[in-house]
Amino acid sequence: MGKSEELRARILDLTAAYFAEKFRPVPFKPGQSPVRYAGRIFDERELQRLVEASLDFWLTSGRFSENFEQEFAAFLGAEYAFLVNSGSSANLVAMTALTSPLLGEKRLQPGDEVLTVAAGFPTTVNPIIQNGMVPVFVDVEPRTYNVRVDQVRDAIGPRTRALFIAHTLGNPCDLDRILEIVAEHDLFFIEDCCDALGSKYHGRLVGTFGHLATYSFYPAHHMTTGEGGAVVTSDETLARAARSIRDWGRDCYCAGGENNTCGKRFMGSYGRLPTGYDHKYVYSHVGYNLKATDLQAAIGVEQLKKLPEFIIRRKGNFATWLDGFRRWELFFELPLPTPGSDPAWFAFPVTVRDDAPFSRTELTDFLNCKLIETRNMFAGNILRQPAYSDIRFRSASDLQMTDRVMNDAFFLGTYPGLSGEQISYVLGVVSEFVELKSRGSK
C-alpha cells in the first residue's frame, strides 16, 4: 500500500471514530426533545464515503456519480438514471426533455398543455410554466391526495400533450387508469416520485410506468445525498435529451476529465457550425448545469444500500400512526393507499373534518408548542400562492378538494428516525388536544 493509500485508510478509520463520538444517539425526552417530521439517517459509512470523495478532490461528478447512477437505475429496474443537484432540477430536466428536437414532431411546444395538480409542490408545476406550457389543474381525491383520474380525461383538450403528476406523499396514483388515458390520447407522462422512492404499484416500483420519472434526495426524503435528485427513464431518446439538458445543453457526453468519448470529436457537422467544430462545444439543447458533485453522490452510494431498510421502517411508522389515529376517525379523514399499491410513505397525511371542534391550524399550533413538527401539504392550492397570481393556466374544476387540503390537511413524519416512543408521545399530545377541544365544544 502506497503512502497516500495508507493515509487515506487512516483518515477513514478516524472518520469512523469521529462519527462514534460526534453523532452519539441522544435519548428522547418527551416534551423536551423535538419530534421531527423528517431527518437524515446515516452512520459512519456515509461520512467515510464523503471524506473519501473529498480526498479525491474531484470537484464535479465523477466515479461516485457514475457508481450511484448505475446502482440507482438497477434498483429501479430502469435503463438510465441521471444524478442532478435536486428533485426540483430533476423535474426541470424531465419537463424540458419533452421539448427536445430529438423528439421531432412529438416534441412539446410553447402553448401546449400539461395536466397536473395544484395541491402539490411548486417545482412540479414550475417547469411547465418555465417551458412556456400551460398547466391544466385537476383536483385531488380525499384520503389518497392523488389526482382525480375521472377529471383527467375530461380535462384533456386539443393541445393537451402531457401529464406531470406526483405520487403524493408516497401514495401511488391510480396508474392503471392513468396509463389507459395516456395511451388513448398519446400523452407523455412524467411521474414525480420525489416523495415516493420505493413505493410500488401492482408489485412494480413507481417511476417505471411513465416516460420519465424524477426523484429527490433532499434530507427529508427516503434517502439523501444532501442536495440531490435524479431523472430516470428507459427511453433512449429521452435519456439523450435529459443528459444534454442537465449538462449545459451540450451534444457531447464526455464526463469531466474526458475527451473524445464519442470517437468523432472533430469530424461532425452540426447546425451551421463549420464542419469539424469541436464536439465538446456543440450545443443541441437549451440546457443548464444541473449536475451534482461526487461529494453528494458518495453519500448516495451508501444511502442506497440502506434504502430497503428505510422503506420498511417508513411503512412501519405509517402503520403505527394509522393505528393510533383510528380512535379519532370522528375528527379526521385518515389516509388511504391507492388500491393495488404498496406505498413507501413519505409522511402520514390527515385532514381535519369540517365538523371537528377544532381547525387544522389550531392542532398544528398546539403540536408545535409541544415541539412536534408537522407540515401543511406543501403549496396547498398553488393558485393561491403569490407567485402564481399572473400565470397562464386552465383549471379543470373548481378544485374544491384542493382547497380543503390547503385549509384542513397536514402531515406527520414517517421517517426511519422516528421511534415508537416518539410516536406514542405525539399520539398522547393529540389525545390531550382532542379531549380539550371536545370538552370545550360541549
Next chain:
Amino acid sequence: MGNPARLRASVTGIVRYGEGVYRVTLRPESKVPRFKPGQFTHLTLDDVDPTSGFWPESRVFSIASNPADPVVEIVYSVKGRYTSRMENELTVGRSVWLKLPYGSFIIEHLASDKPVVLIAGGTGITPFIGFVSELVRHNQEWSPRPVVLHYGVRSADMIIHRELLQTASEVLESFQWDLWTEERSPNFLSGGVKAVHAGSILDPRLIVREDGGPETAYFISGPPAMIKNCRETIGECGIGRARIIVDEWE
C-alpha cells in the same frame, strides 16, 4: 445512452484473422453494464486511478458481444499507433480498462416488424454481431423481423463470427445474409449465406434495389470511404436521411 461505467478487465482470448484483424475477449472484474447492441466501449491499455477522475488515452470499439454475456468482445484492425500498441501488448491475462456503454447506433425496438438492411464492411460487422445474436437468443419470443445483412470482406477467411451468421440464417425465418468478397474465387462453404458476390465490393444501389422497401432502414458500418459511398448512393436512390443510420469514427 445508458449510464457508462469504468471497469478493469482481463484478456481471456484473442483470435487472429490475419491482415492485422483481431477479436479480443475481455472478462471484466465486475458485472458488464447494461448495453444495447450497436453501442461501443472505450478501451485503454494504461492503468486507471479511479480516485483521480482522469481517463487516459483510449480508443473506441463497437461491442461485439451479446448483452447477456459475462464478457465483452471487441474486434479491431491495426491501423495506427494505438492499435499497433494493442497488437504488441494484448496477451491473454493482460489487464485493460473499459468504459462503456456509449453510442446511439442502436437498432431501435429489436422486437419490431420493421425491416432493416445491415451493410457491414470488414470490421464494421462488429456493431451488428450483438444485434444478430439477440435475435437468435430471443427467437422463440419475438416475431420475425426482416433482416438482411450485406457483409463485405477482402477475403472469405476474414469473416468474423461466421458461426453466428450461419446459426442465424438457420434458426431465424427472416434473416438472410449476402457475402461480398473481393476474391474472385472465394474458398467459402455456404455458411447459410443467400448469395456470394465474388470479386465485388458492396454495391449499395443493388442492395437497395433487391432488398429495400418503403419502410426499410439502412444501417451502415465500416471504413469511412465505404460509409460515404453507401450513404450517398442510398440517398440518391430516394431514401430519406432518417432511414440511413451510420456508425462512423475519427
